Amino acid sequence: MLRISQYLREVAAAERSGTYPKAKRRVQAQGQSQTSTEPKPSGPVVIWNLTRRCNLTCKHCYALSADHDYPGELSFAEVCSAMDDLKTYGVPVLILSGGEPLLRPDLFEIAARAQAQGFYTALSTNGTLIDAPLAERIAAQKFDYVGISIDGTRATHDKFRRLDGAYDASLNAIRLLHAQGVKTGLRYTFTDLNDQDFPALLQLMKDEQVDKFYFSHLNYAGRGNIHRGRDARFDATRAALDLLFETAWQDAVAGSERDYVTGNNDADAAYLLRWVQRRYPQWAPALRERLVAWGGNASGVGVANIDNLGEVHPDTMWWHYPLGNLRQRPFSAIWSDRSDPLMDGLKTKPRPVKGRCAECEHFALCGGNTRVRAQQVTGDLWAEDPGCYLDDAEIGLSAEASARLSRVETTAFNYSTKLTPKTIAIHAA
Structure with missing residues (x-):
């Protein structure tokens, strides 16, 4: 917030x-x-x-x-x-x-x-x-x-x-x-x-x-x-x-x-x-x-x-990605556990984002924005956030870098697929 x-x-x-x-x-x-x-x-x-x-x-x-x-x-x-x-x-x-x-x-x-x-x-x-x-x-x-x-x-x-x-x-x-x-x-x-x-x-x-x-x-x-x-x-x-x-x-x-x-x-x-x-x-x-x-x-x-x-x-x-249940483990144990690939990436500084997010001059302010949108659209947790409304000039992206990134193909992914730690790891690879 x-x-x-x-x-x-x-x-x-x-x-x-x-x-x-x-x-x-x-x-x-x-x-x-x-x-x-x-x-x-x-x-x-x-x-x-x-x-x-x-x-x-x-x-x-x-x-x-x-x-x-x-x-x-x-x-x-x-x-x-x-x-x-x-x-x-x-x-x-x-x-x-x-x-x-x-x-x-x-x-x-x-x-x-x-x-x-x-x-x-x-x-x-x-x-x-x-x-x-x-x-x-x-x-x-x-x-x-x-x-x-x-x-x-x-x-x-x-x-x-x-x-x-x-x-x-x-x-x-x-x-x-x-x-x-x-x-x-x-x-x-x-x-x-x-x-x-x-x-x-x-x-x-x-x-x-x-x-x-x-x-x-x-x-x-x-x-x-x-x-x-x-x-x-x-x-x-x-x-x-x-x-x-x-x-x-x-x-x-x-x-x-x-x-x-x-x-x-x-x-x-x-x-x-x-x-x-x-x-x-x-x-x-x-x-x-x-x-x-x-x-x-x-x-x-x-x-x-x-x-x-x-x-x-x-x-x-x-909600489509549970980390653990309080009936099996306390919150403190679940929240501290970085063996989960999603939590490990979210807690990593800087986060392993890709595309425009990785090259944005405001990355330190934004933290790579919202990973849910990236995952739901591309299947890749660390892809650029498709909800970013800033243009290339506003994030300090050169014309050369913009052209290079536009050539990168994003793997198609069905956003209705049930996500698990395994599928997260596969699509983040």
Whole structure:
């Protein structure tokens, strides 16, 4: 996740003072952002899909969820046992997700235990089930953050979510939570089905006094893979990011606390750097240092996923690739195991990427971007990311290098093939 507002606030502060601010590590403690000189937590942020059941069947769902029970989901006791290991391993954040996590009967008991152990505890929901009493209960639970998905204006959102009235229900949830003082955020997945609604959603954020806007690029997983032809074209992506950056910049200059972040396309870091270079070139070198320190794609390193059955994945978009199950091995053992070829490559610095990614001058910022898209399109984990919207000149690629790379043939691969460590190794060879 790229914290657009954090970096633009730094540039705004430099403009005011004439000096680029010193780096401060952000930590989360008891619902507040703080700075710290303590060692960085050793474990990743964990997105935990506590249940796969969902009352919606969204077009871009990576979990392919539906409204029925899924046998074999982790029990409360198993969740608690795993949580103990996560705490010992240094995991700082738990994002409780689904499916729809509010359909899990013991959700609030799980949240209470996570909070008692000191985790920053967030809730990721579609919001359609939140009425006034449930909003009061969520507020009483004191979640550090609640993210609600809004993928367009009313007609677009309802089509995306495949439920008439979904938009009104989710918007009402945002209003109810805001009235209870809960920190909330809008989560938006950008595709060519809903790109036209993006400006309206930015305005909605302001009108409803929402704290955070999460702009997610489409990633090729679950129904998002089935519908990857709906991925927004690159010109539209760039136009949307230009608007996002300008909106975040105006808020940063005005001292607003609204936050804007992006995810699932780490080329955004390079594009943000170019945006600053064109407007405030004197601060671009310092910003580049910050972005290099951030490091780009965090799959398998700074972010992890546990699904409803206890399978561990490098992130939520790798549900087709399990690393191990909590019922057989603790998370700490699974996450530290580099015998798996995918995890070994993700943890290798620099990652063994190929093509344009290998020759990109922004590789240190981006980390090779999202490996899922490369794998789903070519079968090669380390091929260039087909979702990179930067042109050859923007990544420092010469005409000669561009011509040479264009002659490289990519092995055709059926993206519906079930992936295993063995097939990963074969197609990465």
